[in-house]
Amino acid sequence: MRYSALQVFLNGLTGNKNWKPVWRNPEPKSHYDVIIIGGGGHGLSTAYYLAAKYGITNVAVLERGYLGGGNVGRNTTIVRANYFLEGNSQFYSHSLKMWESLEQELNYNVMLSQRGQVILGHSDGQVDSLARRGNMMRMQGDDAELWSREETKRQLPYLNHDDPRFPVYGALMHWRGGTARHDAVAWGFARGADMRGVDLIQNCEVKGFRIENGKVLGVETSRGYIGAGKVGMTVAGRTSQVGEMAGLRLPIESHVLQAFVTEGLKPIMPHVVSFGMGHFYLSQSDKGGLVFGGDLDMYNSYAQRGNLPMVEHVAEAGMALMPMIGKAKMLRSWGGIMDMSMDGTPIIDKTHIDGFFLNCGWCYGGFKAVPASGDCFAHLISTGNHHKAADKFLLSRFETGHVIDETGNGATPNLH
Amino acid sequence: MRINCPICGERDSREFHYRGSAKLLDRPAPDAGAEAFYDYVYIRENPTGLNRELWFHDSGCRSWIVAERNVTTHEFFKTELAVDAKRGAK
Ligand SMILES: Cc1cc2nc3c(=O)[nH]c(=O)nc-3n(C[C@H](O)[C@H](O)[C@H](O)COP(=O)(O)OP(=O)(O)OC[C@H]3O[C@@H](n4cnc5c(N)ncnc54)[C@H](O)[C@@H]3O)c2cc1C
Ligand SMILES: [Zn+2]
Numbered sequence: 001m002r003y004s005a006l007q008v009f010l011n012g013l014t015g016n017k018n019w020k021p022v023w024r025n026p027e028p029k030s031h032y033d034v035i036i037i038g039g040g041g042h043g044l045s046t047a048y049y050l051a052a053k054y055g056i057t058n059v060a061v062l063e064r065g066y067l068g069g070g071n072v073g074r075n076t077t078i079v080r081a082n083y084f085l086e087g088n089s090q091f092y093s094h095s096l097k098m099w100e101s102l103e104q105e106l107n108y109n110v111m112l113s114q115r116g117q118v119i120l121g122h123s124d125g126q127v128d129s130l131a132r133r134g135n136m137m138r139m140q141g142d143d144a145e146l147w148s149r150e151e152t153k154r155q156l157p158y159l160n161h162d163d164p165r166f167p168v169y170g171a172l173m174h175w176r177g178g179t180a181r182h183d184a185v186a187w188g189f190a191r192g193a194d195m196r197g198v199d200l201i202q203n204c205e206v207k208g209f210r211i212e213n214g215k216v217l218g219v220e221t222s223r224g225y226i227g228a229g230k231v232g233m234t235v236a237g238r239t240s241q242v243g244e245m246a247g248l249r250l251p252i253e254s255h256v257l258q259a260f261v262t263e264g265l266k267p268i269m270p271h272v273v274s275f276g277m278g279h280f281y282l283s284q285s286d287k288g289g290l291v292f293g294g295d296l297d298m299y300n301s302y303a304q305r306g307n308l309p310m311v312e313h314v315a316e317a318g319m320a321l322m323p324m325i326g327k328a329k330m331l332r333s334w335g336g337i338m339d340m341s342m343d344g345t346p347i348i349d350k351t352h353i354d355g356f357f358l359n360c361g362w363c364y365g366g367f368k369a370v371p372a373s374g375d376c377f378a379h380l381i382s383t384g385n386h387h388k389a390a391d392k393f394l395l396s397r398f399e400t401g402h403v404i405d406e407t408g409n410g411a412t413p414n415l416h
Numbered sequence: 417m418r419i420n421c422p423i424c425g426e427r428d429s430r431e432f433h434y435r436g437s438a439k440l441l442d443r444p445a446p447d448a449g450a451e452a453f454y455d456y457v458y459i460r461e462n463p464t465g466l467n468r469e470l471w472f473h474d475s476g477c478r479s480w481i482v483a484e485r486n487v488t489t490h491e492f493f494k495t496e497l498a499v500d501a502k503r504g505a506k
Contacts, residue, residue: 240460240461240462240463241464249455249459249461250459250460250462251458251459251460252460252462253436253437253460253462254462254487298434299434299469299485299487300436300462300467300469300487301487301488301490302464302487302488303487303488303489303490307417307429307490309428309429309430342457342458342460398454398457398458399450399451399454399458411457411458412436413436413460414434414436
């Protein structure tokens with residue numbers, strides 16, 4: 001069914017009893033042209049673009065839990081295109097452009113809100129580096145605006161601008177950045193893929209691969225063997241395990257990242273704001289909760305929950321930036337397992353196994369990448385060639401020395 | 417999380433800095449070749465169960481410690497000084 005205002009009206013007249021489930025729950029077939037492992041944002045968007053753009057509809061997405069139960073449903077929903085380096089810059093720019101027409105493309109309300117994303121500067125040096133970042137963003141064709149101290153104060157009156165340790169000196173505003181409803185993004189892609197014939201198979205864990213003479217033939221799953229012409233994996237925090245089943249050793253560590261939400265409050269902050277001292281950022285959801293996050297817990301983890309020291313650390317940063325946040329009650333905190341790559345940049349590539357493709361290393365920025373990652377991965381799987389927006393995300397870059405290290409931290413995945 | 421420092425005893429994990437896999441103790445010989453260094457610098461086993469890892473007792477005795485920790489439950493098992501771990505390996 002195509003969604004429209006008329007449908008909402010008509011279904012309203014009949015007590016909303018006639019809405020149909022948005023996707024089927026099919027039994028797995030014995031063979032697919034393409035199998036995608038992992039039903040998160042990247043797996044669902046890949047399946048969608050395979051069917052909608054690259055003409056491959058005999059596709060299954062195999063998800064070990066339920067669709068959208070991983071990081072795609074756990075993130076803080078920030079969308080932006082403010083990267084420095086060649087490779088990242090064109091990719092996130094491509095992704096942001098795709099976001100801007102995604103609702104029309106999917107006929108689904110993903111609640112994209114380009115409310116503007118602000119990064120604060122707390123010293124002259126930091127403001128200089130924001131100016132440089134802004135120039136990079138404009139050179140890649142995106143928007144950036146440098147705010148003076150006064151302008152920042154005028155736009156964001158609710159912050160503590162005169163903290164003796166971290167006074168606010170200025171800010172960089174990226175108006176086209178913002179937020180989107182994370183679950184709706186997963187559901188919208190799932191619905192679009194299902195409508196085009198993709199089988200979304202939940203409770204189906206991939207447990208092994210059948211590989212002969214260097215070519216992938218299919219996957220062993222908790223619901224039996226399923227044959228495939230090609231297999232792509234988009235399993236985020238589980239990348240090392242699934243990769244290992246196919247004999248891959250990867251430049252990835254898994255770490256837990258937490259996020260937090262307060263009780264619903266009246267509208268107070270219209271933008272997304274990032275603190276420049278310490279890792280802390282926040283926005284206000286449409287329900288009114290302040291949604292915020294900070295650093296990883298710093299040690300390798302597969303627990304989808306964090307520990308208290310990081311809760312305290314994030315709360316301290318929040319209090320320094322915006323003391324009034326101390327009056328709000330924190331409702332919930334949760335964690336997701338991030339696939340941290342060794343240079344902080346993702347990998348979208350072929351592997352040494354014929355027909356087996358890799359999509360991983362999203363660190364904590366993979367939500368904004370969902371549309372472009374699906375497009376570029378589907379392009380790679382269907383044509384065998386890299387999409388030009390993602391042709392630097394090679395697995396071999398670590399061996400050849402072409403790392404894309406946005407933060408300049410070196411091979412320390414927890415610091416990216 | 418509490419970490420049993422061989423010198424200071426059991427301490428809050430906030431006193432420690434995390435460095436990563438204890439594999440970093442096994443630096444290849446200078447002439448081991450590019451592939452060995454690629455593996456050393458970039459490749460990680462990233463297990464779901466026991467991980468051998470390096471912690472630095474930053475706010476304590478400032479020793480490097482090798483700990484075995486379950487990365488799904490965060491439970492610590494064996495801890496020893498990195499110098500001892502390295503000596504033992506030789
Ligand atoms: C707290 C938090 C905040 C974040 N904030 C932001 C943000 O503001 N902006 C941003 O851009 N990014 C953010 N991110 C990062 C972003 O959420 C992730 O990079 C992105 O969602 C990862 O891709 P995915 O959606 O495909 O992953 P997931 O949703 O995790 O999908 C992977 C799926 O694979 C499945 N799977 C695993 N193993 C198997 C198997 N063997 N067989 C079958 N299925 C399997 C899992 O069950 C899971 O559903 C944040 C992440 C977290 C945790
Ligand atoms: Zn000590």
